[in-house]
Amino acid sequence: MMKNTEILDATKDCIAIQGIDRPDYQLNGSALESTNQVPGWLVSAKNELINNRETIALPTETVYGLAANAKDSTAVDKIFKAKNRPADNPLIVHISSLKMLKQLYTTQELEEFGLQEYGVPKKYLPLIKRFWPGPLTILVPKPASIPLNVLGNNIKNSTLAVRMPDNNITRLIIEYSGVPIAAPSANSSGKPSPTSAIHVYNDLLGKTPVIIDGGKCGFGLESTVVDGISGEDFVLLRPGGITAEQITDVLVDGKKLCVYGKGYSDKNAELHPTTPGMKYKHYSPLAQVILFVPESERYDNHKIYTKIASEINGHGKGNFGVVRILNDTNRVYDNAWFQNTVSRKLNIHNIKVCDQVDLSNVAILPDTFSSDHDQMFICNITSMKSFAINLFGLLRLMDDLKVALVFVIGVEESNEGLAIMNRLKKASCKQYPI
Structure with a gap:
């Protein structure tokens, strides 16, 4: 009813x-x-x-x-x-x-x-x-x-x-x-x-x-879940708003924190979960999320582009999205180089760039971006905190923009990055190491 x-x-x-x-x-x-x-x-x-x-x-x-x-x-x-x-x-x-x-x-x-x-x-x-x-x-x-x-x-x-x-x-x-x-x-x-x-x-x-x-x-991401009663030490079952590093800093009496999926696993907990987020696919928009998983601090820019080009060519016409962090210490690739390459080699000429994204105004963004085919929406995020706060809003925005494929450049899995990558891995349909 x-x-x-x-x-x-x-x-x-x-x-x-x-x-x-x-x-x-x-x-x-x-x-x-x-x-x-x-x-x-x-x-x-x-x-x-x-x-x-x-x-x-x-x-x-x-x-x-x-x-x-x-x-x-x-x-x-x-x-x-x-x-x-x-x-x-x-x-x-x-x-x-x-x-x-x-x-x-x-x-x-x-x-x-x-x-x-x-x-x-x-x-x-x-x-x-x-x-x-x-x-x-x-x-x-x-x-x-x-x-x-x-x-x-x-x-x-x-x-x-x-x-x-x-x-x-x-x-x-x-x-x-x-x-x-x-x-x-x-x-x-x-x-x-x-x-x-x-x-x-x-x-x-x-x-x-x-x-x-x-x-x-x-915060923009769900809570951190910790199990402190099933064993002698603590287990972080789901990363979230409180980081593993913050938890470790306050533990006493020699207690340690194990992180689920990082050298620790429990098959029974996956089959019969004690907390949300352990068993099912989550956080997925209608758009297909393709995640690039960093394996080092320096990314191979051309490797990223090659994979993006391959996926777009394999998909055919449509709208496409890119989500990435751009800042002084971890620049994935230059805006102009990427836009020129996309325009020239993929024949996508309608490219919209949103810098220093603040999705408090997310409701008005779709009005500035047509939903016609063969367009790309590039979202540049300036900090890990902004990434966490806006992640789910960005994925929803991609659906509002009728994006078919959204390419997300991942981050290092430490501090806030652990929770961000946890959500992105669950949302993604493909993952490529970079």
Whole structure:
């Protein structure tokens, strides 16, 4: 049944509940002071989550999420249906305080898992004190209060993925509603994650009743997922907004961080994932993504061009896109040389270049670029941070421009680059070493 989808603007109303950023609140969930002027979007969000047992789309610092009451299996089922998400793909639960997390467990469970003091295993304390609220998800022992569909319907899954988002709008919704929320990205399953309300609207119109518009997301990539309870050391299961280097810097007692896919693997976790992003192809636009994977700091420019030319010649007529970082220390190839080569050898004369891309204005970019055939859109990005923030928006933009093939020049897999390349590898249909 189609739903009437309403976008509610949460960027202009004054926040009616104060104190959400206080450290004592984040730890203890202490009572917040509420005015009589609770904004309408907050009332509507609670009504849908609690009274109607529905989903809502909401902003986080990473990407927009499609949320439901994490303790209500009927509501959680609506997430999977709206996204057409595989039932064995688990969800991340979002909380507004450690007190809320602790309340998910019975007294017996707290004693059994050793969580009486904080509600989380003590080995996580250095991480959550440094990175919560923020884009870090941790695996904790599974409480009986969370239904099986949140865990990907995996009866063998003994852990729950949980995080405290660094977005006041979403934490207010969680607190005001009084329940933790399960919230994967608010997109059709497999497509690039949404970083704006309009992305959500384009994907989920008629599939969720409310979209809370909180503006553009600040990180642009999903949270980092860390498992600290399955073994002695920590395992980074999914790179994201917190880098492996940042995590390593705060580990204590000689603990180490292993990175999944970088000298560490677990076939059982791939077959029966404990967290999103481990099993299925993700983040793919309609355009075919062809990724160039760096094997050294210096790229072979002509090798890149040769592959691009080969792919375009093999495809035939169409629109094509190129996404790359250009800066003083890592110049892939000169703009003029590349444009002249494309124009002369591939007979593509309509070439549009967007330098220092800022997709806060992404909605107007398609109007400046015709959707006729035999054109190329070149997007030059100036920093790794900009790449991360704009990656999903760029992939969606390529579809708006009716691009058939998008060539992405990859980056070194360190710091933010690890998460960027993780998403690009999952989105790509072909990969070429350079």
